[in-house]
Amino acid sequence: MIALLSRDLRLALRAGGGFGLGLAFFLILTVLVPFSVGPQSALLAVIAPGVLWLGALLACLLSLDRLLALDWEDGTLDLLATAPLPLESVVTIKALAHWLTTGLPLVLVAPVLGILLNLPAPGYVWLVVSLLVGTPALSVIGTFGAALTVGLKRGGLLLSLLVLPMYVPTLIFGAEVARRGAEGMATSTPLLLLAGITAAVIALLPFASAAVLRVNLR
Numbered sequence: 001m002i003a004l005l006s007r008d009l010r011l012a013l014r015a016g017g018g019f020g021l022g023l024a025f026f027l028i029l030t031v032l033v034p035f036s037v038g039p040q041s042a043l044l045a046v047i048a049p050g051v052l053w054l055g056a057l058l059a060c061l062l063s064l065d066r067l068l069a070l071d072w073e074d075g076t077l078d079l080l081a082t083a084p085l086p087l088e089s090v091v092t093i094k095a096l097a098h099w100l101t102t103g104l105p106l107v108l109v110a111p112v113l114g115i116l117l118n119l120p121a122p123g124y125v126w127l128v129v130s131l132l133v134g135t136p137a138l139s140v141i142g143t144f145g146a147a148l149t150v151g152l153k154r155g156g157l158l159l160s161l162l163v164l165p166m167y168v169p170t171l172i173f174g175a176e177v178a179r180r181g182a183e184g185m186a187t188s189t190p191l192l193l194l195a196g197i198t199a200a201v202i203a204l205l206p207f208a209s210a211a212v213l214r215v216n217l218r
Contacts, residue, residue: 004085005093009101022059022102023109029055030113041118048117049127049178055113056106056131057171060138061163063102065156067094067146068213077150081217087210095136095143095206103135119182126181130194134174137198140205141166147209151216169197 033051037043071077080090110131111124119127145163152158173194180187 004080004090005097009097021062023105025062026055026059026106026109027113029058030116034116044118045120045182048114048119049123049182050175051117052110052114052119052127053130053134053171053175053178056103056110056135057138057167059106060098060102060135060142061160061167063098064142064146064163065149065159067098067143068150069146072150077213078217081213087213088206091143091147091209091213092140092206095139098142099136099139103131103139107131107135122184123178123182126187127178130174130177130181130191133177133191133198134170134194137170137201138167140201141170144205144209144212147212147216150213170194173197 030052033047034044037047068077071080081087083090107128110127114124114127142163145159145166148162149159173190176190177187177194180190
């Protein structure tokens with residue numbers, strides 16, 4: 001398992017598709033938003049939590065189309081399916097590798113980009129907390145979507161259409177945690193709901209992803 005995780009991390013860093021592209025997109029989106037709404041500090045402070053969460057979600061989405069496609073193309077996925085390691089563990093490790101190379105960097109850079117959007121000071125901690133709790137769900141859901149579309153030519157658009165509706169609850173509660181934290185309100189309810197979604201996704205979707213992969217590999 002450790003060897004597979006190390007391999008996926010090396011591939012992601014070499015290709016640059018997850019690490020560099022996601023961060024670059026997140027930065028560009030954050031920089032362009034103040035230009036589009038104008039230099040209104042009060043307005044930027046209000047929309048900052050939602051914009052940062054939406055940017056993180058879309059940045060995670062960018063690298064999903066290559067999550068399983070490379071292993072499908074070179075036959076590695078067939079070898080993994082016949083290996084002693086359960087396929088459920090394989091997709092879990094791939095989701096973890098995606099989060100480490102995409103989700104975690106976004107969590108670390110989000111407070112810095114929050115300065116550009118005039119995020120209120122109390123919101124920084126809750127922004128990081130909400131992203132730490134919610135972004136693992138984005139990676140696991142994305143892995144499920146990648147399993148559904150693996151082997152399809154030009155499946156990137158279909159993958160986005162399948163995954164985005166499943167991302168909506170995570171986006172709603174994650175942005176709500178950051179917004180309430182920025183306004184000094186209680187965050188326990190949306191944070192618990194966000195954590196519940198992440199826990200349910202991690203517990204259930206690896207089995208669904210493995211089942212879909214077995215069907216596609218027949």
